[in-house]
Amino acid sequence: MALRELKVCLLGDTGVGKSSIVWRFVEDSFDPNINPTIGASFMTKTVQYQNELHKFLIWDTAGQERFRALAPMYYRGSAAAIIVYDITKEETFSTLKNWVKELRQHGPPNIVVAIAGNKCDLNDVREVMEKDAKDYADSIHAIFVETSAKNAININELFIEIKECSTRNSQLQTRTG
Numbered sequence: 001m002a003l004r005e006l007k008v009c010l011l012g013d014t015g016v017g018k019s020s021i022v023w024r025f026v027e028d029s030f031d032p033n034i035n036p037t038i039g040a041s042f043m044t045k046t047v048q049y050q051n052e053l054h055k056f057l058i059w060d061t062a063g064q065e066r067f068r069a070l071a072p073m074y075y076r077g078s079a080a081a082i083i084v085y086d087i088t089k090e091e092t093f094s095t096l097k098n099w100v101k102e103l104r105q106h107g108p109p110n111i112v113v114a115i116a117g118n119k120c121d122l123n124d125v126r127e128v129m130e131k132d133a134k135d136y137a138d139s140i141h142a143i144f145v146e147t148s149a150k151n152a153i154n155i156n157e158l159f160i161e162i163k164e165c166s167t168r169n170s171q172l173q174t175r176t177g
């Protein structure tokens with residue numbers, strides 16, 4: 001069976017839930033007391049879709065400002081970037097827009113961008129409207145989902161969409177290149 005590797009990095013403010021999303025995807029668990037990431041952490045998960053094995057090589061970057069300069073080491077060479085914001089914190093959505101700009105300027109030209117509005121289980125204290133985020137994602141041709149690492153909402157779906165979009169990209173490149 002064919003094995004395809006896909007390098008994915010996660011970007012976004014501290015505390016938005018990047019590590020929790022990875023943890024949910026890889027281990028199917030959630031830790032309410034998870035520690036902030038120092039530098040970056042690496043995890044892999046192999047999943048079978050149809051007749052192919054897909055190995056996700058996942059770089060989870062640290063959101064704290066003091067680690068910001070390290071991010072290019074992880075997004076360069078990535079096939080996809082998941083930029084995460086917290087739907088209950090408007091300022092994390094502004095940070096996300098800065099990441100999009102940085103990726104456009106310095107990231108790989110064909111990188112698949114996915115926007116994840118995390119903590120959608122906290123709808124009562126929402127600050128970012130789903131439609132606003134979706135409209136923004138559409139305007140930059142990014143994948144968009146609201147997720148909850150806590151309640152396992154849309155986590156597998158997010159990675160499947162990334163895989164499908166990245167496969168389409170590489171087929172397009174093969175045809176045109």
Ligand SMILES: Nc1nc2c(ncn2[C@@H]2O[C@H](COP(=O)(O)OP(=O)(O)OP(=O)(O)O)[C@@H](O)[C@H]2O)c(=O)[nH]1
Binds near residue numbers: 017033035036122150
């Ligand atoms: N309610 C809720 N809390 C969440 C969710 N995802 C993460 N959290 C909590 O949010 C806090 C931060 O989660 P992390 O996964 O460490 O966030 P991070 O983006 O990796 O943070 P850095 O490592 O500092 O960049 C933790 O207390 C998590 O338990 C979610 O979907 N819902």
